[in-house]
Amino acid sequence: MQQEPIDPAGITWMRVSPQYAKVRMVGWGISALITLVVLSVPLVLQLTGVWPGYPLWLGIGLPAIVLIAELIRLAVIPRQVAAIGYAERDDDLLVRHGLMFQKVLVVPYGRMQFVDVAVGPIDRMLGLCKIKLHTAAADATAEIPGLPLAEGTRLREQLAARGESRLAGL
């Protein structure tokens, strides 16, 4: 995995399954389709003569621009997925996200309040799951999507065990 300038030194990141890109793409497909359909409504109305006053260039231009933007988003998805990484250290878990807006989060095991494992319908088809580590602080919720089920289970057990042994108050 490529090291970004923001990444702390001396960390070996584990990456999530590249399969996860498919999950993201399905999500992208649904949202892009809805947006495009909604934006194309005026064009259809204009062409069918219901709303003749609507300018044709706007009717074509707006969906076209959005379509380009959505296609760029689609193209970036595999790289975004590749940018997700996590690393287990002795006392804490590190999670990184993002290409454009990069973010690295460290959450101490002892601060962990509970762990969620979530599996969506497409996740299930691909044998993936998502782990969410909650702390008392809402903005310190570490989320690792796109883990293979076995790895997700291992990580959950590992987190629970380490959380137990390093449990701190609040």
Add this chain to the structure above:
Amino acid sequence: MPHTQDDTNTREPWHRVHPVSPLVRGWIAVVAIAFVYGQNTLSSFIEPELSSPEDGFMMGESLLIPILIGSGILIVILLGFLGSWWFTKYQITDRHVNVNSGMVFRKQRQARIDRVQSIDIAQPLVARIFGLAELRFDVADSGSAAMSLAFIKLSEAQELRNTILARAAGLKSSTGQQHTEVSTQLTTVMDPETTTHLQTSLPQQVPSPAPTSAGVQTQQASERVVAMVPLGRLIGSLLLRPVAIFGLVAIIAVGVAMSMVEDFRPLFLLPGLLGVGGLMWKHINTGYNFKAATSADGLRLSYGLLDTRHQTVPPGRVQAIEIHGPLFWRRAGWYRVAVNVAGIGGPGAEDSEERSVLLPVGTYEDVLAVLSVVLPDPGVQEARDFFAAAINGTGQDHGFTTSDPRVRPLSPLAYRRQGFAVTHTALVARNGALHRTTVIVPHERTQGIRLSQGPLARRFNVAEVGLATTAGPVTPVVKQLDVEEARALFLSQSDRAALARKKFDTNHWLEENLHDEER
């Protein structure tokens, strides 16, 4: 009453809240129903003149029916109140507070005493008239589910608070006896000499009390007032808020503009004035007679004009502290101190805004005095100079690392001020040029650390480091730090936090080695 829960201690007696409490809580509803109903009934008697004269004959009869219906409704409401009172019971054991409530849907709630984050005695106006109080007990959940005993006698509430705090402190007695001893001991520690010493040369450590013996009987841990807010300063501070200034300017402007028009009446300005006035009133009502005091139980806050509240925040419950110096207050030298305490600041928590304030408006000395209580050990030499640099300073003095001058285009004013310093006990983040803020997060309270960078920041080779804390008004963040420094801070701070966590666990603040027993 069946007590199915295992942890319910059958030896401790169960108590009921005061019988009038449902009325105190529901009086608005009762008055509203009475008003609406009464008005409807009465108006049907005043109106008849308009309708046919025969209706007049019916008067004697028709008066009876509404009265019957009215008293019927009243009886049902009173029965409901009686039932809700009867089925609300509470019990305080060595480790838990249990509250059972609900008539149809029964609810048993249990909270661990050693998890108490803050404990309040609140007296809304009506409860005050009856001499009653609500005891609120916050644990560290996401907010809404604080335990509340409403309403009990004020003296009872105070006694319960002392008992709970004594048990939370880790004293295993079933009475407040030992606690009393501790508090007396603390009183002797906090003699006037210490007091003046504290106020002149700040954050010397407030001596942490050890349970040893002493003799005098006091009912509650004695307090020493560290800061007060005089009414004049409170009003002054409200007038110097941007809302007030812009509000008044807007009203005057509208007034002038309207007076150009014919048939202008000053009455037209009333809504605007009411809006600004209402906001002011809210702050005066909550900030009136504000007092911050220290005691063995931690920081005690009391405030309120009509509705009063006494808040106790045990030591080690404060997750983050913010000292805010707005531009308009600078000339007067005033600051505001707010904190994050788990369970108080959450989005679902009641009155979270006012309950998170340690000092609504205070002088520099007041700020230092309050700080010395919530952050007994600042972990630096020459704490006074350090805090001067933290609260108002710029540049790299006193261990501060600031943004590189190259971020000047991004923050033309703040770049010399924004930065951080690390002491032995806490991380201090400094931000803002016009409205200055200083945020302090004790190392052992760090919940997580964020390192983030957007596209613009990447161009300037800077990054932002944020510390995660529980929900509340304080957001600790170090902005626009050089990437190298940000990365170093990210790693070193997580190590410091891990180390501090191992050293401290403040669940029971008067007892050591509780850890083994607890789990």
